[in-house]
Amino acid sequence: MIGITGTPGTGKTTAAEILRKKGWRILNLNEYIKERGLFEEFDELRGSWIVDEERLREHFLNAENREDLIVEGHLSHFLPCEKVIVLRTHPKELERRLRKKGYDERKIKENVEAEALDVILIEALENCSEVHEIDTTSRSPEEVSELIEEIIKGRRRSPPGGIDWSEEVF
Template sequence: MNVSLTGTPGTGKTSISGILSKNKVEILNLNKIISKKKIKFEYDKKRKTKIVDIEKLNKYFDNNIRNKHLLIIEGHLSHLLHCIDKVILLRCNPNELKKRLLKRRWNKNKINENIESEILDIILCECLKFHSRKNIFEIDTTGKSIDSLGLIILDIIKNNFKENKIYKIGNINWSEEIFDMELI
């Protein structure tokens, strides 16, 4: 089973992957694959962002990834891969996300772009284009420790991705946050 661990940058994919990997879950970091395997991308100078050729990425995975055991592919594009069976989508309150992203040396526009994307459910909408609702598990990371989030995901795995009211999509809604929050 191939599982996407996705979410807006800063929601904690890489941090939580560390916990999963300590618990013997096999993790593949999509950014590392893109650079190691020289998957073609263009660089948008203005947005300071890589624009990855998703078809090339899919070709690499179609040719190289078998669907034998549990594999978690982490990265904010991983839900776009054809080989994905289940999706774990990390979410974060935009105010907290702003704090996390401010710690990075990213430019203002890039931080704002990601906060807006989180508020507008952009990744969730992309997930819904490619995956059925029952295969998407949405987890609010706000105020939760990385360890506890690791345990939540281990539990979902242990339960063989059985549908779960708490993590079904639609429970998270940041629209109210827009009134309290200021972009930077």
């Protein structure tokens, strides 16, 4: 099982759709969580569901047919994946994308700060044995999906540590 993760707005869903059209088995993690009720409660302040990460992980530990499955979603790095690919986007570009999607100011600020501070990358490194990162800032969705395929097939390595936007918040 491969995870494609990243802050909302980095291009996970778009890249996954391209991969699906190429014949890859894709699971949208957000839909899976909603369909199975794998959340604890709704956080009114943040306007989002709080996922029961332990139950979610158990679901996938016990699942059959995980081979050749790509799980796309900003929590996929909490699953028992062989490889996790973290999509990254420069905070200014991420802000632009989230505005275009209609996110409110509080959610934009929260996600831009999380991206600048490497939150998802750090979580992935804490939870996964093989982590890669791709800067999607100036790449087309097709380019991103091709890089993902190369990483999955073992033709390319894209180790973490080459992207640093911490100066964007200071």
